[in-house]
Every structure is written in structure tokens, then in C-alpha cells.
Amino acid sequence: MASITEYYAGKSVLITGATGFMGKVLVEKLLWSCPDVKALYILVRPKAGQSMEQRVSHMMKCKLFDRVREANPDFHKKIIPISSELTQPGLSISPEDVEKLSACINIVFHCAATIRFDEPLKHALQLNVIATQELLSLAQRMHHLEAFIHISTAYANCNRKHIDEVIYPPPVEPKKLIESLEWMDDGIVQDITPRLIGDRPNTYTYTKALAEYVVQQEQDKLNIGIIRPSIVGASWQEPFPGWIDNFNGPSGVFIAAGKGILRTMRANNDAVADLIPVDVVVNLTLAVGWYTAVHRPKTTLVYNCTSGGINPFHWGEIEHHVISSFKRNPLEQAFRRPNANITSNYLINQYWILVSHKFPALIYDLFLRLCGQKPQMMRIFNRLHKAIGLLEYFSSQDWEWNSDNISMLMTGPAGYKGAHYSI
Numbered sequence: 016m017a018s019i020t021e022y023y024a025g026k027s028v029l030i031t032g033a034t035g036f037m038g039k040v041l042v043e044k045l046l047w048s049c050p051d052v053k054a055l056y057i058l059v060r061p062k063a064g065q066s067m068e069q070r071v072s073h074m075m076k077c078k079l080f081d082r083v084r085e086a087n088p089d090f091h092k093k094i095i096p097i098s099s100e101l102t103q104p105g106l107s108i109s110p111e112d113v114e115k116l117s118a119c120i121n122i123v124f125h126c127a128a129t130i131r132f133d134e135p136l137k138h139a140l141q142l143n144v145i146a147t148q149e150l151l152s153l154a155q156r157m158h159h160l161e162a163f164i165h166i167s168t169a170y171a172n173c174n175r176k177h178i179d180e181v182i183y184p185p186p187v188e189p190k191k192l193i194e195s196l197e198w199m200d201d202g203i204v205q206d207i208t209p210r211l212i213g214d215r216p217n218t219y220t221y222t223k224a225l226a227e228y229v230v231q232q233e234q235d236k237l238n239i240g241i242i243r244p245s246i247v248g249a250s251w252q253e254p255f256p257g258w259i260d261n262f263n264g265p266s267g268v269f270i271a272a273g274k275g276i277l278r279t280m281r282a283n284n285d286a287v288a289d290l291i292p293v294d295v296v297v298n299l300t301l302a303v304g305w306y307t308a309v310h311r312p313k314t315t316l317v318y319n320c321t322s323g324g325i326n327p328f329h330w331g332e333i334e335h336h337v338i339s340s341f342k343r344n345p346l347e348q349a350f351r352r353p354n355a356n357i358t359s360n361y362l363i364n365q366y367w368i369l370v371s372h373k374f375p376a377l378i379y380d381l382f383l384r385l386c387g388q389k390p391q392m393m394r395i396f397n398r399l400h401k402a403i404g405l406l407e408y409f410s411s412q413d414w415e416w417n418s419d420n421i422s423m424l425m426t427g428p429a430g431y432k433g434a435h436y437s438i
């Protein structure tokens with residue numbers, strides 16, 4: 016049986032979300048560990064005044080690609096950008112590109128999504144659900160497709176305490192929701208969003224749950240694998256320890272604590288902080304692609320890519336490590352000496368917000384005004400409070416994820432414990 020590296024040799028791979036956090040690491044890892052991969056087709060849109068070509072060229076200059084660049088200075092020739100805006104009909108891929116992709120793609124990794132928690136429902140639905148449907152339709156036109164791998168989230172079913180590696184019935188039939196929202200104006204949608212998302216905390220988890228169902232519906236026509244990572248953090252080992260390029264999830268909170276801005280946050284000291292390094296998720300993604308294509312499981316397999324069941328780490332421990340590490344290695348231009356406390360008590364947290372956040376911010380802004388400068392600290396705290404308000408749901412409770420399919424991949428007859436794909 017082909018090893019993972021052997022499997023990808025000569026294959027053409029399609030990746031959505033390749034310009035994102037996880038997508039970039041996936042591209043790098045494929046180029047590094049599977050040097051004989053034929054081509055990586057990446058769907059990219061122009062953004063922030065940069066053309067698709069400029070964005071890709073900028074991305075390939077990033078430090079993340081140093082080891083690949085050193086091994087093969089011509090590595091960029093394997094990356095083929097395809098212009099695509101996922102929120103448009105047909106993903107706005109040109110007919111010529113559709114032909115090209117249909118003729119050559121062997122495996123699809125669907126990473127693109129909006130991961131904003133406060134995304135208006137219509138937009139989250141458009142990107143996370145409708146674009147996924149469009150991609151599935153495109154996949155069905157691919158003559159040599161061997162596997163379709165969808166990246167979901169471990170929190171798609173966060174309204175449950177115990178989460179198995181199964182697709183749960185969707186909160187609503189996606190087709191009906193899409194049809195209903197089509198004629199509603201944004202104001203009405205905003206008003207009914209809390210009723211629709213029900214016991215989920217945000218539109219992100221809600222639309223990711225719907226997307227899983229939409230993907231599963233195609234299991235008779237496509238060979239599908241679904242990966243559910245928990246909270247994806249900086250790299251553990253590859254391409255080098257500690258790589259991250261965003262403030263999503265806890266990363267922004269850690270930096271705010273390191274700068275001495277964040278002093279208090281609502282979290283449960285004893286709840287499991289289910290963090291998972293991005294390189295571990297990417298290794299698993301490549302292994303799942305290989306397993307799905309080679310073993311062709313009869314039904315869609317779901318992989319809960321979580322750490323709490325194997326190596327539980329708690330928010331209380333995180334607080335300790337984050338603060339002591341920033342005390343040892345202080346950040347530049349810190350507002351105050353780092354010292355943050357987490358508490359599960361609402362009132363205590365409100366007290367410390369007043370004393371340690373709002374009061375110093377007022378004083379500092381007053382000082383800035385007296386110096387003739389624009390006040391800014393209260394504005395920073397307001398943004399921080401909005402961000403942590405959206406994260407508290409995840410840091411205040413525990414979930415239990417079954418990860419039998421991950422164990423099967425690691426230790427079963429197909430065990431993929433290869434040097435390049437450790438998880």
C-alpha cells in the first residue's frame with residue numbers, strides 16, 4: 016500500500032482557503048513532505064487592492080516557506096492560482112478553469128470559510144454552506160477525483176456535551192433556510208438570527224454544522240472525509256515551532272495579556288482548553304486525504320481533531336504559563352506589567368473590568384488628552400471586551416469528543432505513524 020508521500024506523488028490537488036492560516040501550512044507541508052506532488056491549484060480572490068497574482072507571490076515570500084524555498088527555489092511553479100470569489104455563483108471560476116480543474120484534480124481540500132463569530136447569518140450561510148455546495152457540484156464534474164476533504168470545526172455541535180464522530184441532524188434543512196433567507200432583507204434576518212441559531216453561540220458554529228450535513232448528502236457520489244479541529248493554535252514543530260499569523264481564538268487574548276492590557280477574563284480554571292497546533296491538524300488532513308482515497312470508506316468518516324482526550328490542558332494552567340512566559344520574555348511597548356486572572360464568577364469579573372480595565376483606560380486617555388493627543392485606550396478596551404465576550408462561551412465549559420477514527424488512523428492496520436506526519 017502506498018505511503019502518504021507516495022500517494023501524493025503525481026497528484027493534482029485543489030485547495031480552497033490556501034491564503035488562510037491553515038491553508039498556508041497545508042500548502043507548505045504538501046510541498047515539503049510530498050515533493051513529487053504534481054500541482055497545487057489554489058482558489059484565490061483579489062483582496063485589499065492586491066491582485067490574485069500579487070497575493071500569491073507575497074504569500075510565497077513568507078518565512079513559512081523558507082525551508083521549501085531552500086530545498087527547491089522553483090517551488091512556486093507547482094502552485095497554480097485560480098481566480099475565484101466563493102460567494103459568487105459558480106464560485107466565479109471561469110469556464111476554462113472549470114474545464115481544467117475537471118480534467119486534472121485528484122483530491123480536494125476545502126479549508127475556506129468565514130470564521131468570524133459575529134458574521135451576519137446571510138454571509139456566513141453564503142460562504143460556509145452555499146459555497147460548499149457549489150464546490151461539491153464542481154467536485155462531481157472532476158473525472159479523476161479520489162477524495163473530497165472538508166474542514167469543519169469541533170464546535171459545530173457545541174450545543175452537545177459529548178460529541179461523537181458522526182454527523183448530527185442539522186438544526187434546520189439547509190435548502191429551506193437558504194430559500195427563506197433569499198427574500199428577507201438584512202434587518203429581518205438580523206432579528207430572527209438568535210431564534211434560528213437556538214442553543215449555538217454564533218452564526219459560525221451554526222453554519223459549520225449545516226455545511227457538514229450538506230457535505231454528507233453527497234457521500235453516494237463522492238469519497239468524503241470531514242475533519243473537525245478544535246482551537247487551532249501556533250505550530251508545534253513544523254515548519255518551525257510557534258508560527259502563527261493571526262489573532263484568532265486565544266492568540267489575540269494571549270497578546271492582550273502579554274501587553275498588560277487584559278487583566279481579567281471569564282473562564283473556568285478547570286475546564287479543558289482544547290488547543291491543537293496547526294501542524295498537527297495539517298498532518299492529520301494529509302493523512303485523511305490519503306486514507307479516504309486509498310481505503311475508500313463506505314460512508315463519510317468524521318475525525319474529531321482534538322487534544323483534550325489525549326493530553327488535557329486547562330485554562331487555569333494556560334493562564335499560568337502565558338503570564339509567566341510573558342514575564343520572562345516581555346513584549347515591546349507593553350501598557351502594564353502582565354498580570355491576568357481568570358474567574359468563572361460574573362460579578363468578580365465585572366469588578367475587575369471596572370478596576371483594572373476601565374479605570375486605568377480613563378486615566379490614560381485623560382493623560383493623552385492633556386498632552387494634546389487623541390484618546391485611544393477606552394476604544395482598545397471596548398474592542399477587547401467585544402472579542403472576549405464572544406470567546407467566553409468556549410473558555411467557560413468543557414466538551415468531550417470521541418476520537419476513535421483518529422486512533423484508528425494512528426494505530427490501526429493502516430497506521431500512518433510516519434516520520435513526516437506525526438500527530
Ligand SMILES: CCCCCCCCCCCCCCCC(=O)SCCNC(=O)CCNC(=O)[C@H](O)C(C)(C)COP(=O)(O)OP(=O)(O)OC[C@H]1O[C@@H](n2cnc3c(N)ncnc32)[C@H](O)[C@@H]1OP(=O)(O)O
Binds near residue numbers: 266330338
Ligand atoms: C491569559 C488568559 C487566558 C484565557 C484565554 C481564554 C481564551 C478562550 C478562547 C476560546 C476560543 C474558541 C475558539 C473556537 C474555535 C473555532 O472553531 S475557530 C474559529 C475561531 N474564530 C475566531 O477566533 C474568530 C473570532 N474573531 C471574530 O469573530 C472577530 O475578529 C471579532 C472578535 C468579532 C472582532 O471583530 P471586529 O471588531 O470587526 O474586529 P476585526 O476586524 O476582526 O479585528 C479588529 C482588531 O482586533 C484584533 N483582534 C481580532 N480578534 C481578536 C481577539 N480575539 N483578541 C484580541 N484582538 C483581536 C484584530 O487583529 C484587529 O487588529 P487591527 O488589525 O485593527 O490592529
Ligand SMILES: NC(=O)C1=CN([C@@H]2O[C@H](COP(=O)(O)OP(=O)(O)OC[C@H]3O[C@@H](n4cnc5c(N)ncnc54)[C@H](OP(=O)(O)O)[C@@H]3O)[C@@H](O)[C@H]2O)C=CC1
Binds near residue numbers: 062
Ligand atoms: N482557526 C481555527 O481555530 C479553526 C479553524 N477551523 C476551520 O479551518 C478552516 C480554515 O480556518 P483558518 O485557516 O483559521 O481561517 P482563515 O480565516 O485564516 O482563512 C480563511 C480562508 O478562506 C478564504 N475565504 C474567505 N472568504 C472567501 C471568499 N469569499 N472567497 C474566496 N476565499 C475566501 C480566505 O481567503 P482570503 O485570504 O482571500 O480572505 C482564507 O484563505 C475553516 O474551515 C475553519 O472553519 C476549525 C476549527 C478551528
